[in-house]
Amino acid sequence: MSMQESKYQVSQKGYYGKFGGAYIPEMLYPNVEELRENYLQIINEPSFQAQFRSLLKDYVGRPTPLYFATRLSEKFGAKIYLKREDLCHTGAHKVNNTVGQILLARALGKKKIIAETGAGQHGVATATVCALMGMDCVVYMGEIDMARQKPNVERMKILGAQVIPATSGSKTLKDATNEAMRHWINNPADTHYIIGSVVGPHPYPDMVARFQSVISEEIKAQLLEKEQKTDPDFIFACVGGGSNAAGAYYHYLDKEDVKLIAVEASGLGNESGKSAATTALGKEGVLHGSRTLLMQTSDGQVVEPYSISAGLDYPGIGPFHANLFDSGRARFVGITDEEAMNAGLLLSRLEGIIPAVESAHAFAALSKVDLGKDKIVVVNLSGRGDKDLETYIKWGKY
Amino acid sequence: MNRIDQAFESDKKDILNVYFTAGYPELDDTVRIARALESAGADMIEIGIPFSDPVADGPTIQESSTKALKNGMNLKLLMKQLEELREQVTIPVLLMGYINPILQYGFEAFCKDCERVGVDGLILPDMPLYEYEELYQEVLEQHGLYNIFLISPQTLEDRIRKIDELSNGFVYMVSSSSITGAKGDISAEQVNYFNRVNSMGLKNKRLIGFGISNRETFVEASKYADGAIIGSAFIKLLSENASDNNIKKFIQEIKGVS
Numbered sequence: 165m166s167m168q169e170s171k172y173q174v175s176q177k178g179y180y181g182k183f184g185g186a187y188i189p190e191m192l193y194p195n196v197e198e199l200r201e202n203y204l205q206i207i208n209e210p211s212f213q214a215q216f217r218s219l220l221k222d223y224v225g226r227p228t229p230l231y232f233a234t235r236l237s238e239k240f241g242a243k244i245y246l247k248r249e250d251l252c253h254t255g256a257h258k259v260n261n262t263v264g265q266i267l268l269a270r271a272l273g274k275k276k277i278i279a280e281t282g283a284g285q286h287g288v289a290t291a292t293v294c295a296l297m298g299m300d301c302v303v304y305m306g307e308i309d310m311a312r313q314k315p316n317v318e319r320m321k322i323l324g325a326q327v328i329p330a331t332s333g334s335k336t337l338k339d340a341t342n343e344a345m346r347h348w349i350n351n352p353a354d355t356h357y358i359i360g361s362v363v364g365p366h367p368y369p370d371m372v373a374r375f376q377s378v379i380s381e382e383i384k385a386q387l388l389e390k391e392q393k394t395d396p397d398f399i400f401a402c403v404g405g406g407s408n409a410a411g412a413y414y415h416y417l418d419k420e421d422v423k424l425i426a427v428e429a430s431g432l433g434n435e436s437g438k439s440a441a442t443t444a445l446g447k448e449g450v451l452h453g454s455r456t457l458l459m460q461t462s463d464g465q466v467v468e469p470y471s472i473s474a475g476l477d478y479p480g481i482g483p484f485h486a487n488l489f490d491s492g493r494a495r496f497v498g499i500t501d502e503e504a505m506n507a508g509l510l511l512s513r514l515e516g517i518i519p520a521v522e523s524a525h526a527f528a529a530l531s532k533v534d535l536g537k538d539k540i541v542v543v544n545l546s547g548r549g550d551k552d553l554e555t556y557i558k559w560g561k562y
Numbered sequence: 563m564n565r566i567d568q569a570f571e572s573d574k575k576d577i578l579n580v581y582f583t584a585g586y587p588e589l590d591d592t593v594r595i596a597r598a599l600e601s602a603g604a605d606m607i608e609i610g611i612p613f614s615d616p617v618a619d620g621p622t623i624q625e626s627s628t629k630a631l632k633n634g635m636n637l638k639l640l641m642k643q644l645e646e647l648r649e650q651v652t653i654p655v656l657l658m659g660y661i662n663p664i665l666q667y668g669f670e671a672f673c674k675d676c677e678r679v680g681v682d683g684l685i686l687p688d689m690p691l692y693e694y695e696e697l698y699q700e701v702l703e704q705h706g707l708y709n710i711f712l713i714s715p716q717t718l719e720d721r722i723r724k725i726d727e728l729s730n731g732f733v734y735m736v737s738s739s740s741i742t743g744a745k746g747d748i749s750a751e752q753v754n755y756f757n758r759v760n761s762m763g764l765k766n767k768r769l770i771g772f773g774i775s776n777r778e779t780f781v782e783a784s785k786y787a788d789g790a791i792i793g794s795a796f797i798k799l800l801s802e803n804a805s806d807n808n809i810k811k812f813i814q815e816i817k818g819v820s
């Protein structure tokens with residue numbers, strides 16, 4: 165697809181409506197500009213596409229199934245399909261992006277990879293493809309997150325990555341992202357930074373969305389087979405930075421009949437001071453290189469968010485989603501910790517699938533939206549719950 | 563005439579520009595430190611607006627920002643503190659800050675207040691050129707503020723020319739590919755970069771910053787520019803002892819005054 169056939173796609177200048185851009189210090193400009201100049205050409209090369217598709221198929225395990233959830237459908241009186249990103253290698257959609265970006269890094273002649281991670285899912289997905297390609301891997305992770313997500317820290321180390329604690333600021337995902345950017349400033353020549361969501365300066369949001377767009381490409385083909393039409397009535401997806409949602413929405417952006425439901429984490433409630441619901445609580449601002457919606461104080465200091473799911477615990481959303489919110493194209497729904505955990509347990513009991521706590525937020529939103537009878541609903545099941553066992557155990561109530 | 567131009571036009575050689583973070587080490591230190599710097603012999607001052615996520619800064623400046631925010635510093639308060647600035651300080655003063663707090667303050671209100679309190683210029687490290695031209699340049703100019711862009715060793719010639727065209731007062735030559743606070747001597751590669759930029763015939767003066775930490779690096783850098791900028795090393799000093807006397811000793815040593 166060429167740039168900006170759609171008002172929901174990125175413009176030539178790197179904007180989604182009024183959101184996006186590349187607000188970066190000059191020391192990062194050459195790196196980001198090199199990417200911007202080359203990414204479309206590289207991604208569109210047949211040899212790149214052949215490698216990318218082959219790895220998605222044989223290494224990641226794509227296409228992931230589109231599963232008709234019988235008992236869940238009965239409960240909600242709709243035809244509910246689950247897009248099974250939880251069955252991807254490494255347990256979440258994140259790997260679609262890391263496979264794409266590492267091939268791109270190689271095409272650019274880069275030798276080393278850096279990444280940030282919150283829950284550790286993106287870190288694991290990055291460490292995995294670095295092992296696959298024999299490339300050096302450094303992952304920044306907030307010191308607090310390292311303690312919360314020990315198993316993923318060890319997974320990354322087993323895969324050969326170096327995990328560096330981010331000790332500045334609030335010591336969580338946003339600070340790990342700052343540290344990765346600083347590392348990139350200090351190592352401009354041979355290093356590629358694999359950002360884990362549709363955030364960061366242009367062209368990252370567009371690039372990551374393109375790699376994740378395989379999700380909606382598959383949904384279209386799979387629905388056609390199962391329902392004799394490509395378009396569902398609703399697509400539900402959780403939004404941390406927004407990469408799984410961007411992938412699930414991508415090929416439906418201009419089909420206004422397909423209702424897009426974006427689910428953000430309300431933590432202990434939006435009035436509690438412990439929430440990560442960016443559209444509810446945020447204002448326009450600039451963080452990590454893009455103009456977007458951002459949780460911040462009246463003085464413009466970035467607020468540390470809270471959610472039970474580390475993957476949704478980010479103070480902003482990508483500019484792609486800020487524009488979907490601003491234009492009304494997507495409807496944003498907030499889900500509390502409690503609602504998400506209950507939905508995770510419900511899915512476990514009704515379908516025998518323990519979802520990642522992030523993905524559980526998307527399921528919880530099913531009861532917040534008037535679906536109407538027999539409508540076709542796709543829920544993007546972005547990841548599996550293995551990494552969250554401890555969270556489920558702590559929560560109890562099962 | 564903008565004070566920045568005056569500073570360069572006086573027959574001073576080797577301009578010493580010193581960075582410190584507003585509200586650090588104590589909330590009310592901002593104007594006191596500016597005054598101490600002037601009386602110690604600094605030629606220009608950059609006051610940093612603290613931000614929670616300063617991606618271009620190393621640990622020293624980050625920590626000073628964190629402390630300043632903890633002290634209760636914010637942009638409204640800074641503007642209030644700066645109302646006394648021009649009763650006490652005559653040398654050029656720049657504000658350096660990431661764009662988000664300024665956007666929340668309101669860009670136009672910010673420029674207006676800068677003019678009112680006597681700020682001469684701005685350094686906004688994450689301001690893109692395109693947005694600057696489209697949205698902000700006119701406002702800055704209306705309020706008589708100079709805008710200083712950064713260049714790095716990786717910045718290509720065409721872009722340096724563009725940056726020179728959009729900057730006033732001086733261009734900020736980042737000494738190496740790094741965040742603030744990097745250390746070390748000036749390498750042959752850096753000398754090549756300084757010489758390359760110097761031979762371009764830019765309209766603006768040039769100051770070298772990042773990694774300038776003492777008399778030796780200041781003198782060395784000044785050979786290749788109109789002066790240099792000291793940041794992290796000064797913040798380190800403030801973290802140990804921020805007295806007027808200590809500031810004086812530090813500045814005089816760098817300037818080679820005894």
Ligand SMILES: Cc1ncc(COP(=O)(O)O)c(C=O)c1O
Nearest residue numbers: 361404405406407408475522547
């Ligand atoms: C399973 C899962 N879903 C969703 C997310 C949120 O990221 P994004 O909004 O980019 O999809 C994460 C992030 O770690 C995740 O692990």
